[in-house]
Each structure stands twice: as C-alpha cells, then as structure tokens.
Amino acid sequence: MDLSSYLLVGAVLFVAGVVCMATKRNGIGVLMGVELVLNGANINFVAFANYTKLGLDGQVISLFVIVMAAAEAAVALAIALSFYNNHLTIDVDQANQLQG
Amino acid sequence: MTGHQFLFWVFAAVTCGGAIAVVLTQNVVRMAFWLIVSLGASAGLFFLLNADFVGTAQLLVYVGGTLVLLVFGVMLTASGPFSKMQTRPGELFLAGIVAFLLLGLLGSSVCSVDWDRVVASTNAGQPITTHHALNQGYNRPEEGNTGHPLGMAFLGMRPDRDLAPGTKTLSTGYLLPFEIASVHLLVVLIGAAYLARAKRRIHPNES
Numbered sequence: 001m002d003l004s005s006y007l008l009v010g011a012v013l014f015v016a017g018v019v020c021m022a023t024k025r026n027g028i029g030v031l032m033g034v035e036l037v038l039n040g041a042n043i044n045f046v047a048f049a050n051y052t053k054l055g056l057d058g059q060v061i062s063l064f065v066i067v068m069a070a071a072e073a074a075v076a077l078a079i080a081l082s083f084y085n086n087h088l089t090i091d092v093d094q095a096n097q098l099q100g
Numbered sequence: 101m102t103g104h105q106f107l108f109w110v111f112a113a114v115t116c117g118g119a120i121a122v123v124l125t126q127n128v129v130r131m132a133f134w135l136i137v138s139l140g141a142s143a144g145l146f147f148l149l150n151a152d153f154v155g156t157a158q159l160l161v162y163v164g165g166t167l168v169l170l171v172f173g174v175m176l177t178a179s180g181p182f183s184k185m186q187t188r189p190g191e192l193f194l195a196g197i198v199a200f201l202l203l204g205l206l207g208s209s210v211c212s213v214d215w216d217r218v219v220a221s222t223n224a225g226q227p228i229t230t231h232h233a234l235n236q237g238y239n240r241p242e243e244g245n246t247g248h249p250l251g252m253a254f255l256g257m258r259p260d261r262d263l264a265p266g267t268k269t270l271s272t273g274y275l276l277p278f279e280i281a282s283v284h285l286l287v288v289l290i291g292a293a294y295l296a297r298a299k300r301r302i303h304p305n306e307s
Contacts, residue, residue: 001108003215009112011206016119019199025185050149052219059154071288073166077173078295084177
C-alpha cells in the first residue's frame with residue numbers, strides 16, 4: 001500500500017471527529033470526537049514515519065499524542081462530572097453561564 | 101491482492117466505518133462501542149505500518165484506559181429518562197454538507213500531491229535508513245522492531261540515526277519532552293481528582 005491511502009483513512013477519521021464535535025449535544029460525545037481527531041493525526045504520523053525519512057520521530061510523536069489524549073480525557077471527564085454535579089445535565093447547550 | 105493489501109482494506113474499512121458510526125449513532129454507550137471498534141482497527145493499521153510498539157500502546161492506553169474512562173463518565177452522568185439530547189435534522193443535514201466539503205478538500209489535496217517525488221526529494225543523496233534495516237543484528241525477532249529504538253529515543257539517544265554507516269552525527273533524543281509528559285500526567289491526575297471530588301449535589305429547585 002502507498003502513503004496516500006493511509007492519509008485518506010486519516011482524513012476520514014479527522015472529518016468524522018470534527019462533525020462529531022460539532023453536532024453532538026452530549027458533552028461526552030464531544031470528547032469522543034476529539035479522540036477521533038487525535039487518532040486521525042496519529043495515523044498520519046505513523047504513515048509518514050514508515051514511508052518517509054521521518055523515521056522513528058513520527059512514532060515518538062504519536063506516542064506523545066496518545067499520552068496527551070489520555071490526560072485530556074481525564075481532565076475533560078472531571079470537568080464534565082463537575083458540570084453534571086452542578087446542573088444535573090451534560091447537555092453542552094446548557095453550559096451558557098459565561099455568556100455575555 | 102497480497103495479504104498486506106487485504107489486511108489494509110479490512111482495517112481501513114473497519115476504522116472508517118466505526119468513525120462514521122460514532123457520528124451517526126445517538127446513544128452514547130453505542131458511540132463508545134463504535135469508538136472502541138474504530139480505535140482497535142486503527143491499532144491494526146499501526147501494526148501494518150511496522151509500528152508495533154505504537155499499536156500496542158494504542159490498544160493498552162486508548163482501548164484499555166481512555167475508553168473505560170469514557171464509559172465510566174457515561175455511567176456517572178446518566179441523564180433523566182425524559183431528557184432528549186438529539187441533534188436536530190436540519191443541523192445533521194448541514195453537518196453532512198460541511199463534512200462532504202471538508203472530506204473533498206482533504207482528499208483532493210492528498211491525491212493531488214505526488215508523494216513518491218516528495219519522498220524522493222527529502223531523501224536526496226542519502227539512502228533511506230529505516231530502523232528495520234538497522235535492527236537486523238541487534239534485536240531478537242520476538243522483541244519486535246521498534247521497542248528498543250523507541251526506548252533509546254526516550255532516553256535521549258538515537259542509535260537508529262547515529263549508527264548508520266557513513267554518518268558522523270550525534271542526534272538528540274526525547275528525554276526532556278518525556279520528563280515533561282510525565283510531570284504533566286501527574287499534574288493532570290491531581291487536577292482531575294480535585295475537580296471530580298465528591299460534593300454535595302445542588303438541586304436547581306432548592307436554591
């Protein structure tokens with residue numbers, strides 16, 4: 001397989017994640033969209049690591065992305081739990097207290 | 101069709117199908133299930149790309165850790181039986197149009213680049229020294245291809261670059277970003293435990 005087919009898979013994951021972030025009203029659904037976007041970027045990094053001179057650096061960066069995604073999921077879920085404790089819902093349309 | 105191509109099409113179809121199912125499903129638990137399917141199949145893609153350690157980390161950290169965390173979040177924030185959080189059909193239609201436009205943009209830009217020429221121009225004058233060719237004498241086959249080089253890179257040494265014949269470089273590794281990532285994880289976990297601590301729930305009709 002060549003490089004561009006892997007890049008197309010990454011593009012599909014990216015677009016699915018962006019649409020998921022934009023359309024879901026559940027806060028955890030938005031989080032899942034972020035995970036999809038990060039995973040699409042990871043596929044691109046590993047594909048470039050295999051097919052170009054990027055080499056091992058691409059795999060190292062994709063490992064950093066995986067670690068950052070885990071950290072981001074932990075913090076975002078804590079924020080979602082805190083929001084649920086205060087508002088009894090996780091609908092992101094209800095989170096408008098900071099609206100001017 | 102070789103076995104590599106067949107496995108690529110299977111894993112790519114499952115990855116993309118799972119991602120699209122995540123978007124189209126409205127139930128949060130089913131979304132989590134389709135996300136597990138998609139991320140597991142993309143770990144298969146990583147194995148096909150000779151990145152065995154990254155694929156294993158994807159399975160362990162994403163599928164084993166992050167998604168269990170997400171499912172716990174779904175359980176702890178269950179909304180009432182009468183609250184509906186559906187996307188309106190008009191919004192879904194608009195999102196579909198935007199998705200097709202964005203996918204067309206990304207796909208056409210991927211397909212319009214002659215990647216063979218780009219790869220050849222970045223490797224001008226020197227042969228591609230991938231870690232696979234270098235590792236042949238160093239690793240036993242059951243240890244995998246990338247475990248030792250990734251560990252050395254995280255410790256700040258790059259034998260995959262500096263040991264190639266004819267190179268007289270001393271490349272830097274990733275020791276400082278590795279330490280920053282570990283401290284970052286510690287800070288994040290303390291912050292998450294502080295944010296999600298048990299509080300008395302404030303009912304909106306009491307106040």
